Amino acid sequence: MTLLCKLDAALERVEEVFIGALLIASSFVLFINVVARYGFNDSFTWAEELKRYAIVWMVFIGSSLAARKGAHISVDVLWRVLGDHPARRVLVVSVDALCVLFSLFLVVYGWDLVAQAREFGQVTASLQVPLWTVQLAIPVGGALMALRFAQHLFAEVAGRAANSSLEISG
């Protein structure tokens, strides 16, 4: 359990640093592009594209992080109404199970997309990098999300004790 907790915390750190770096790096790329356009009468056509792909990766990896923290935006009327009622746990478990399923859907069909782009050798408009390197964010994000939702599901089934130990590790 402790090893798993450590791995979990490490993964979370890596994800955090990854998305934070993407966000701040794309701010700088855009800023430098504006400066270059006015200061040096020159601009990089690839800046806009690079930032767009950075944000795509940031969103999918960030979604895994949000799943880890239970921070995804949802309509939580029913959860609040149920409070500590035992039915709440049934509800939480079934929602987590659905989320795991759908995350796996993202892995399978996201991979389809990647395979297609590779088969046709599609490249991006100005950077000329393979398109699948960007689309890969979907299956990777999906896999990480499946892991996080499964983790939450497990914690809920195992009861409050396991849940709180996971909380501490985070």
Next chain:
Amino acid sequence: MTSVFFASLVVLLTIGVPIFFVLSAAVGAAMWLEGGLPLAIITERLFAGLDKFSLMAIPFFILTGNLMSVGGLSRRLVHLANLLVGRVTGGLGITAVCSSMFFGAISGSSPATVVAVGSVLYPSLLKGGYGQPFSIGVLIASGSLGIIIPPSIVMIVYAAVTGVSVGALFIAGVGAGVAYGFCFMVYCVYYAWRNNVPRGDIPPWSAVGKALVDASWGLGVPLVVLGGIYAGVFTPTEAAAVSVIYSLFVSAFIYREKSLFELWKTILDSASATAQIMIILAAASVLSWYLTANGLAVETTQAMLSLSDNPVMILMLINAAVLIAGMFIDAASIMVILGPLLYKVGMEIGVDPIHLGIILTVNGAIGMYTPPFGLNLFVASSLGDVSYGQAVRGSFPFIFIGIVGLIIVTYVPAFSMWLPHQVYQGL
């Protein structure tokens, strides 16, 4: 298969599945039963929905607002607002509204505005003789100005789902925000007069100059953003990125209240907050693809139009529907789900798409503090000793005032449209 689609949409939403899963899974379920089309369309739309130029300003505006509020700007803005408007009856209440307007011009988010302004002003309001419900109410209600005064994430979302110009929406938000905020100010004066709240000290005008200089670094953000966009110096996205670098510079080297590590934490939090919003926008493009491909969009529009052919009535119906939706879900999600449909309805009855965007945004703003699930109500607990029940009680008079503001903005288009007409001659 329409019934499967709507049923799974409603059931999944109600049991609390994350909204972005709901939107794409409902489409997936319906497509799977229909057969024929490859399910990879869903991931394809998910990617295409995110890989959109118009949405790219969102992460940077979120980051700018957060950097500025942790960096020490909010205290300076409140101080300035208080010096300017604090001298009249109800001055401290008006200060709250006014500070929220200033802060809204830097941040595009409503809960962030409540926290930034409220944490500074809440103790002063109580000390100044305002009742607790009023103090909470004025803060959570005027915090909603954060999404009306540009920049606004909700407006960017509307622009992305309808194709309306972000720049035009932003500038229309200025007039609408001032009109909406003015309604709150009038109520503040009435409240203070009615309850004999003492006036604050009258500060010398010389102090104003000093406060203005002190806050000017922060007020530079709207200048950079709006000025830059309208002068055609850069796109809204570039404006947002430039203001990130600017606010990073101001927080790290001018105000110097937070360490670089704390600013890095802010960047991480903003990235995470962005992901939560933008994944929903990606899923929304799955939904709107499905609605259009099946002709459901047209059917829903027709159904709404069949209720009445009077534009005044239709606008009232739109407002009522969005107000109710706003009690349960946040403004950006409403824009995502209802935006494209209401846009079509608005086109049919001849409402200007920019004006409609402003109406929907003001609606969403009211929803931010409407019970039971307005986000600002929950944020209020971070202001100090405030329970959810107290926040709800405080919100009531302001909901009525907000609706008055909404009616004015809805039926007097000039408030929103005058400025954009001046700036964009061809509009």
